[in-house]
Amino acid sequence: MDIYLIEAIIxxxxxxxxxxxxxxxxxLIFGVIDVVWIAYADLVMCGMYAVYWLHVYYGLPIGLACAxxxxxxxxxxxxxxxxxxxxxxxxxxxxxxxxxxxxxFFLQSFATLLFGTEFRNLGIRLPIIExxxxxxxxxxxxxxxxxxxxxxxxxxxxxxTYLGTAIRAISQDxxxxxxxxxxxxxxxxxxxxxxxxxxxxxxxxxxxxYDTHPFIGNTFGPLIFMICVLGGLGNMIGGFIxxxxxxxxIAIGSYYQSTEWAYVIAFMLFIVMMFIRPRGILGR
Amino acid sequence: MKASYTLALIGVVALLAAPxxxxxYLVHLLxxxxxxxxxxxxxxxxxxxxxxxxxxxxxxxxxxYVPALLWNYYGVTPWLGIPCGVALSALLAIIIGYPCFRxxxxxHYFALVTLAxxxxxxxxxxxxxxxxxxxxxxxxxxxxxxxxxLQFTDKTPFYFIALVVWIGGLLAWRWxxxxxxxxxxxxxxxxxxxxxxxxxxxxxxxxxxxxISAALTALGGALLAQYLLYLNPETVSGIGVSxxxxxxxxxxxxxxxxxxxxxxxxxxxxxEGLRVWFGTRFIGAANTIYGLxxxxxxxxxxxxxxxxxxxxxxxxxxxxxxxxxxxxxxxxV
Numbered sequence: 001m002d003i004y005l006i007e008a009i010i011x012x013x014x015x016x017x018x019x020x021x022x023x024x025x026x027x028l029i030f031g032v033i034d035v036v037w038i039a040y041a042d043l044v045m046c047g048m049y050a051v052y053w054l055h056v057y058y059g060l061p062i063g064l065a066c067a068x069x070x071x072x073x074x075x076x077x078x079x080x081x082x083x084x085x086x087x088x089x090x091x092x093x094x095x096x097x098x099x100x101x102x103x104x105f106f107l108q109s110f111a112t113l114l115f116g117t118e119f120r121n122l123g124i125r126l127p128i129i130e131x132x133x134x135x136x137x138x139x140x141x142x143x144x145x146x147x148x149x150x151x152x153x154x155x156x157x158x159x160x161t162y163l164g165t166a167i168r169a170i171s172q173d174x175x176x177x178x179x180x181x182x183x184x185x186x187x188x189x190x191x192x193x194x195x196x197x198x199x200x201x202x203x204x205x206x207x208x209x210y211d212t213h214p215f216i217g218n219t220f221g222p223l224i225f226m227i228c229v230l231g232g233l234g235n236m237i238g239g240f241i242x243x244x245x246x247x248x249x250i251a252i253g254s255y256y257q258s259t260e261w262a263y264v265i266a267f268m269l270f271i272v273m274m275f276i277r278p279r280g281i282l283g284r
Numbered sequence: 285m286k287a288s289y290t291l292a293l294i295g296v297v298a299l300l301a302a303p304x305x306x307x308x309y310l311v312h313l314l315x316x317x318x319x320x321x322x323x324x325x326x327x328x329x330x331x332x333x334x335x336x337x338x339x340x341x342x343x344x345x346x347x348x349y350v351p352a353l354l355w356n357y358y359g360v361t362p363w364l365g366i367p368c369g370v371a372l373s374a375l376l377a378i379i380i381g382y383p384c385f386r387x388x389x390x391x392h393y394f395a396l397v398t399l400a401x402x403x404x405x406x407x408x409x410x411x412x413x414x415x416x417x418x419x420x421x422x423x424x425x426x427x428x429x430x431x432x433x434l435q436f437t438d439k440t441p442f443y444f445i446a447l448v449v450w451i452g453g454l455l456a457w458r459w460x461x462x463x464x465x466x467x468x469x470x471x472x473x474x475x476x477x478x479x480x481x482x483x484x485x486x487x488x489x490x491x492x493x494x495x496i497s498a499a500l501t502a503l504g505g506a507l508l509a510q511y512l513l514y515l516n517p518e519t520v521s522g523i524g525v526s527x528x529x530x531x532x533x534x535x536x537x538x539x540x541x542x543x544x545x546x547x548x549x550x551x552x553x554x555x556e557g558l559r560v561w562f563g564t565r566f567i568g569a570a571n572t573i574y575g576l577x578x579x580x581x582x583x584x585x586x587x588x589x590x591x592x593x594x595x596x597x598x599x600x601x602x603x604x605x606x607x608x609x610x611x612x613x614x615x616x617v
Binding site: 036084087088091092093094095097098099101102103104105106107108109110111112113114214218221222225226229257258260261263264267268270271274275278 | 397571577
């Protein structure tokens with residue numbers, strides 16, 4: 001096999017890790033609160049700016065900057081829920097989606113207003129690993145590893161802890177859980193914080209690989225909705241598999257054709273899958 | 285009813301006379317308000333029945349690119365090119381709409397499928413950079429035959445084209461409102477199963493409104509590109525444009541006839557106003573305020589400016605009438 005194709009496949013695999021983490025955060029909110037945060041990728045953008053400013057401008061060590069960014073986006077997530085989602089929780093579902101769409105406009109424009117449209121790079125050069133004749137970026141490998149660990153921690157949290165069980169239960173039947181004495185509002189806020197935190201973690205991993213600019217959310221935002229739905233709502237394992245399918249399509253497609261055509265194929269696949277498997281690839 | 289006809293007549297006369305006495309800059313803005321208002325009206329034809337499409341940029345993009353490409357490469361006049369684009373857009377609406385409605389893809393899922401459709405068109409236009417110029421965009425070849433090429437040095441002809449198209453859009457809305465179709469669609473958006481059970485052809489009603497909406501959006505996109513003489517995948521069919529359509533329509537009021545146009549007026553006034561006010565120092569200012577307004581609109585005024593205004597006016601009228609009715613009721617007892 002062609003060495004460059006192998007490289008493309010490996011890079012696709014590594015990209016899949018971060019996409020999976022992003023889809024996981026969105027999926028959690030989607031599954032538990034039953035709301036689509038159209039602006040999720042833009043919250044990630046805020047996190048990337050947080051990492052950038054804390055590290056480059058205020059000279060904080062990168063680890064500390066990342067930790068602060070995760071907390072920052074988690075707080076943003078809670079604010080989004082309290083200020084935007086909670087008031088329309090009982091309105092038509094599409095209104096919630098649209099309200100966060102307004103947030104998308106707001107965040108992108110506000111970031112443009114504050115930071116301008118320049119592309120900002122952290123300026124951290126991580127080494128490139130050479131295996132035989134294949135080159136793998138260390139940043140991507142690191143991102144992949146952390147994303148995997150993050151996903152596993154979330155899985156353990158949802159499976160092993162009392163709070164996690166409550167979150168899973170409420171995603172299955174929100175009315176009964178209220179009668180069982182679970183405080184729905186509290187669970188929603190905690191879920192929003194976790195969803196935001198996962199976005200913050202993804203932001204740190206993305207900031208290592210890509211330049212930050214106000215519209216970066218548009219490049220991978222639609223992609224994570226596709227992954228989320230493709231995997232099946234509330235189905236974490238399905239989302240994980242879908243992330244790797246999509247990232248492989250993009251990686252291999254980019255290798256044979258241009259990146260845009262690869263995206264076109266991915267989106268067309270999504271549309272077709274919505275028709276033939278509306279409950280996701282693992283759905284019954 | 286009489287009063288509203290008189291008002292409409294005054295409005296049309298004022299709009300007809302406008303290019304005679306307003307400055308050229310305002311004519312330029314009015315053309316955009318009318319064309320965008322037309323597109324937002326077309327979107328609302330679906331949106332008001334719960335068919336929220338986040339991918340109308342797809343139809344706008346097809347409508348804009350087909351005539352431009354036909355003109356640049358084969359010298360086909362936009363008079364033929366635009367109908368081609370509109371037809372292709374309607375076909376796209378059928379290809380996506382049919383399986384969506386057959387398989388009952390609704391709500392979030394419908395929104396996401398259309399979002400993906402918008403992305404497919406935008407990315408295809410970007411990827412085919414050999415013919416479309418990719419993300420750098422493209423310009424229609426200049427021609428000296430103004431009406432043949434639909435390219436004018438003077439803004440007035442285009443103003444009248446935009447006005448005619450916009451009024452056509454409003455008439456199409458009224459036409460959809462008449463007859464049983466509107467009630468049927470209302471029933472479908474309330475409860476699809478129940479609507480089907482009383483003999484409403486859910487499929488046909490949804491398809492009809494979707495095809496009309498897509499075709500009109502394509503026409504609007506084509507004229508906008510023809511007016512600006514520049515196309516770019518991002519500005520013609522990107523996710524930003526698709527969302528802009530949705531939000532302007534909602535802010536203005538997607539349930540009322542003039543709501544979407546009010547949305548286009550509001551959006552452009554806000555962008556232009558802030559641009560003139562602040563200059564280019566604060567690039568994102570207009571959209572920041574816009575985004576904030578949208579969130580507030582969706583939370584507190586989901587019917588938009590015009591819808592809320594109409595409600596408020598009706599309430600005022602009934603409140604002043606109420607004591608009279610009560611008196612009549614008590615006197616008759």
